[in-house]
Amino acid sequence: MRVLAAMSGGVDSAVAAARAVEAGHDVVGVHLALSAKPGTLRTGSRGCCTVEDAHDARRAADILGIPFYVWDFAERFTEEVVETFVGEYAAGRTPNPCVTCNEKIKFEALLDKAMALGFDAVCTGHYARLSVVDGVPELRRSADEDKDQSYVLASLTPEQLRHAMFPLGGSRKPDVRAEAAERGLAVAQKPDSHDICFIPDGDTKKFLESRLGQRPGDLVDAETGAVLGKHTGVHGFTVGQRKGLGIDAPAPDGRPRYVLALEPVSGTVKVGPARQLSVTSIRADRAIWPGERPLNGPTECVVQVRAHGGTAPAVAEAVGDEVRIELREPLRGVAPGQVAVLYRPDAGAGDLVLGSAKIAATA
Structure with a gap:
């Protein structure tokens, strides 16, 4: 070839x-x-x-x-x-x-x-296993679990995978x-590349502020509605973030606060205790099925929501272009915009990628 x-x-x-x-x-x-x-x-x-x-x-x-x-x-x-x-x-x-x-x-x-x-x-x-069986691509985790990159490849179409080699x-x-x-x-x-390649100093907040400027808003306690402080833009935060919130006063119970939700229209960043980060339900859209096989009814699987970590057993169901995922175990810090990748565990062969979709909402 x-x-x-x-x-x-x-x-x-x-x-x-x-x-x-x-x-x-x-x-x-x-x-x-x-x-x-x-x-x-x-x-x-x-x-x-x-x-x-x-x-x-x-x-x-x-x-x-x-x-x-x-x-x-x-x-x-x-x-x-x-x-x-x-x-x-x-x-x-x-x-x-x-x-x-x-x-x-x-x-x-x-x-x-x-x-x-x-x-x-x-x-x-890329570290991922790929085969084509009867013309149908099968994308699986790599043999090196620490380096596995099937997550970042799960958004590829079947036609793209047919012309890929890993x-x-x-x-x-x-x-x-x-x-x-x-x-x-x-x-x-040679050292491996880390972080975001177009932000070589690793300061994502500074990079975003250089592009978006400052968009001031309030830091709000999700439980009481109290304004806890000010910020320079929701783009400086992500769900699950703990450090760099800019809140001077500790929580009443002395425990750390985390970012729970972002509201870009009002400029509100809602914060609260760790227990409120737990997610048991995910709705995702723009589904892609690398193996050309949309889920046939509720399907037992493992869902991964971050490139490294963030996995849990789940039941997923395809409804049109959406995927609805019910987690068997809660995950913390799942944010809209992340990709949910569904795997079918296959002993000895590397988990098979069933599909992927963009997270739209959580509960």
Whole structure:
């Protein structure tokens, strides 16, 4: 097959490309230039898609002996990922930009261009297992539970998954680094990227305020309605947040307060005790079924609401474009805007992704 290997400049994508070459595919490497400031340099494990990353990707491609190109997707990345991120926070929701990036950039913009150029598949360094059985994609958790990225891939359509390759799905990260060293890849010990790639200093509140300005409002006790303080914008908060609330007086019982709800129209941030964070019911919309199989009636599953953690057994049911989820065990800090991914536990084979949907409301 003709395979386009997306090479971020990290160890995972370099080894994924190497395995595609070793499997006999006709491989071409491509690095996506996503930064609107191409002079930006990486700082340790913060940031990605930088000049340094592009150079690392090119050196890896040279060692593998494959053609290499840099494609400028900065404008589309800004529109699809950055602006969506800012808009969601302004609306009082909590987005996951990695989900958006995979959906809109790596497996929409990139895959569409690859198909137009005659490639058969796009290869990435994601940790997830993928197979196609009788033409139907099956996306599962990776062998390395700590690195599993099936959550951020669960919003891909069946057609996108049919043209995807995840060579690292059955591997563990230490083994991938060892393989990179054996292959002579200089990125073997390069730190993994953390946090949000377009906020390299990690200060999300400052970034959002630079885009949205200050939108003052009240911090309100959800139980009594008392105004506890002022804030500079609901975009500086997320449901479940405890630190940085700016409340001087302690709660009457001396226990910490948490953000319970955001009301962007009135500018109100409601806070209260931890017990009020518990969620037992989720309503989500914009459902996607990677395996082309919408739920057939109430279905026992495991739901995950964050990229790392936030899982609970549940019963889910598809109602039109919505998914209604009743949790067997409560989850805390579930926020509108997050993605709910449904898994079917499969012993020994890695949990199968049943579908995903965007959280609209909780109870």
